[in-house]
Amino acid sequence: MAAHPTIKETHTFIRTEHLSVRYGATEALVDCSLEIPAQRVTVIIGPSGCGKSTTLRCINKLVIPSSGAVLYEDSSLQQVQDTALRRKIGYAIQSVGLMPHMTVEENIALVPRLLGWTRDTQSARVTELLRLVRLDVQSYRKKYPSQLSGGEAQRVGVARALGADPPVLLMDEPFGAVDPLTREQLQDEFIRIQRQLKKTVVFVTHDIDEAIRLADYLVIMKDGAIVQSDTPEQILAQPANSFVEQFLGPDRALKRLSLFTADHFLEEPLTGEHDRAAQALTACDNRCYWQLDETGRPLAGYTYTAEKLIRREIIGEQHTVREWASLKECMATMLNLGFPAITVVDDLGRVMGEVRFETIQRISIA
Amino acid sequence: MILVILTTFLVLYISSEQAQQALLSFLYPSAVQYTHSRKTLQEMTISHVLLTLGATVIASVIGIALGIITTRGKGRVFLPLVLKLNAFIQTFPPSAVIILAFPFLGFGWKPALLALVLYSLFPVLGNTIVGFQSVDPAVIDAAKGMGMSGWQQLWIAQFPQALGLIMTGIRHCYILNLGTAAIASVIGGDGLGTIIISGLTLQNSALVLSGTLVISLLALIGEQLTSLVAVRQVA
Numbered sequence: 001m002a003a004h005p006t007i008k009e010t011h012t013f014i015r016t017e018h019l020s021v022r023y024g025a026t027e028a029l030v031d032c033s034l035e036i037p038a039q040r041v042t043v044i045i046g047p048s049g050c051g052k053s054t055t056l057r058c059i060n061k062l063v064i065p066s067s068g069a070v071l072y073e074d075s076s077l078q079q080v081q082d083t084a085l086r087r088k089i090g091y092a093i094q095s096v097g098l099m100p101h102m103t104v105e106e107n108i109a110l111v112p113r114l115l116g117w118t119r120d121t122q123s124a125r126v127t128e129l130l131r132l133v134r135l136d137v138q139s140y141r142k143k144y145p146s147q148l149s150g151g152e153a154q155r156v157g158v159a160r161a162l163g164a165d166p167p168v169l170l171m172d173e174p175f176g177a178v179d180p181l182t183r184e185q186l187q188d189e190f191i192r193i194q195r196q197l198k199k200t201v202v203f204v205t206h207d208i209d210e211a212i213r214l215a216d217y218l219v220i221m222k223d224g225a226i227v228q229s230d231t232p233e234q235i236l237a238q239p240a241n242s243f244v245e246q247f248l249g250p251d252r253a254l255k256r257l258s259l260f261t262a263d264h265f266l267e268e269p270l271t272g273e274h275d276r277a278a279q280a281l282t283a284c285d286n287r288c289y290w291q292l293d294e295t296g297r298p299l300a301g302y303t304y305t306a307e308k309l310i311r312r313e314i315i316g317e318q319h320t321v322r323e324w325a326s327l328k329e330c331m332a333t334m335l336n337l338g339f340p341a342i343t344v345v346d347d348l349g350r351v352m353g354e355v356r357f358e359t360i361q362r363i364s365i366a
Numbered sequence: 367m368i369l370v371i372l373t374t375f376l377v378l379y380i381s382s383e384q385a386q387q388a389l390l391s392f393l394y395p396s397a398v399q400y401t402h403s404r405k406t407l408q409e410m411t412i413s414h415v416l417l418t419l420g421a422t423v424i425a426s427v428i429g430i431a432l433g434i435i436t437t438r439g440k441g442r443v444f445l446p447l448v449l450k451l452n453a454f455i456q457t458f459p460p461s462a463v464i465i466l467a468f469p470f471l472g473f474g475w476k477p478a479l480l481a482l483v484l485y486s487l488f489p490v491l492g493n494t495i496v497g498f499q500s501v502d503p504a505v506i507d508a509a510k511g512m513g514m515s516g517w518q519q520l521w522i523a524q525f526p527q528a529l530g531l532i533m534t535g536i537r538h539c540y541i542l543n544l545g546t547a548a549i550a551s552v553i554g555g556d557g558l559g560t561i562i563i564s565g566l567t568l569q570n571s572a573l574v575l576s577g578t579l580v581i582s583l584l585a586l587i588g589e590q591l592t593s594l595v596a597v598r599q600v601a
Contacts, residue, residue: 062510091508091512098508099509100505110522111513
């Protein structure tokens with residue numbers, strides 16, 4: 001039913017045990033125990049100074065904990081030196097940190113170069129990675145970081161983090177410094193890449209929408225401690241305390257709807273080629289009737305409002321959704337149409353089924 | 367191109383006494399002599415260049431090494447001390463250093479070299495420190511996070527970015543030495559100071575100009591050479 005793969009069907013990749021970090025008198029991290037699921041996206045979120053970046057930097061040993069430990073459950077990360085460990089853990093940060101004196105190609109090939117790959121293997125890997133992040137190989141290869149836009153630089157940063165195909169990827173607000181439109185594109189790209197590569201990702205952000213969009217496992221932190229950790233669906237449905245509730249915002253019910261896709265909630269619609277709505281509907285059952293053309297595309301919808309039968313024409317994309325639309329989009333489309341249901345259509349615009357308001361209501365209560 | 371013209375002109379001028387005479391007699395028709403009586407201009411130029419380059423190389427090596435040590439890891443503690451000491455050394459007049467070093471190092475080029483190295487350390491050290499400090503901390507963080515060792519961070523990430531400023535420092539150091547090396551002749555070190563000081567004592571402006579002209583040409587050539595390195599680094 002959920003849109004995200006569950007974290008229960010995988011093993012723990014990295015475990016932090018009672019991790020504490022102290023800088024002089026300030027405690028950056030207090031007794032932080034966390035299990036990071038393999039091949040899933042773990043998003044750590046919280047207000048600034050909550051210790052989310054510190055947790056991340058403990059994992060690749062850029063920060064040494066005052067007490068507690070990071071345990072690498074996966075054998076690929078065990079018994080290696082700090083530098084060797086970091087070469088197996090991709091690292092992407094908000095300010096990207098591309099070497100300004102090196103080309104895009106040289107930047108992406110940095111870790112392979114440190115690992116002593118041959119020139120040909122390095123070059124082939126760069127081509128592969130530029131394709132993966134959808135940058136034109138020929139035109140970007142020889143560019144310098146100063147010639148890139150913020151979004152492009154961030155793509156190169158992600159490509160560089162993936163340089164030597166590490167099993168783990170640490171991302172510290174990687175999309176924080178770009179405009180909202182670019183950020184959304186980068187998130188889409190990230191989801192696409194992650195579906196393809198299935199890395200163990202630890203992603204730090206302060207943007208709750210980004211967190212809900214990307215997380216398989218959501219960790220909410222405050223003042224150096226973990227407040228709640230669970231799947232986003234579960235956290236949105238049952239916030240542990242008023243802080244989490246506040247952090248999720250007053251529209252958390254709507255946010256939660258963005259985690260479910262329409263194809264899981266299709267219901268059999270009342271349809272017909274002719275205008276027989278009056279016979280099909282009764283004033284009290286709150287249903288819709290869809291008039292279709294000969295190919296199965298919706299032409300108009302009928303429903304009772306205040307005991308009066310009303311008819312509305314269905315205008316393509318404004319009044320229908322595709323099967324991968326989230327329930328939040330379904331809800332918005334319902335409001336556009338003013339009906340208690342909307343039709344879900346396929347590639348050719350033919351009706352596959354309908355999503356009803358009562359379904360959405362049921363999920364929100366559960 | 368400019369480099370080739372300057373070098374050709376310099377070589378022609380120092381190797382031919384006729385050329386020196388022709389040029390100088392045009393400017394100073396009444397001068398008694400146009401060349402130094404004991405040494406040729408060529409000899410003086412060579413020892414001047416050797417002294418200058420020697421001092422520049424030594425000052426650069428010391429300056430860059432100190433700059434690297436004081437901008438990373440535990441060496442940072444010494445940064446304020448080194449900077450203050452360096453500024454203090456810079457205030458020593460080279461002539462005073464030569465006199466003070468004379469009892470230990472005797473006559474000749476050695477006290478001159480010491481004076482030059484101390485005097486020209488400041489620009490290299492200062493620029494090396496600024497160069498390393500100007501490297502974006504995010505770049506260093508990324509380099510560390512990628513798994514670079516301390517040396518790799520220095521060599522791959524930081525040094526190339528600081529190189530532009532370091533080269534400026536070395537150029538500055540070279541020019542400073544070129545001019546100051548003239549005082550070497552007061553302690554018996556050779557160099558173009560010999561002809562300049564002779565000119566001054568004999569009140570012969572032609573001799574002074576001859577030495578100064580060569581120094582200026584050397585300065586311009588040095589400038590061209592170092593900017594070649596800098597340009598290559600940017601491109």
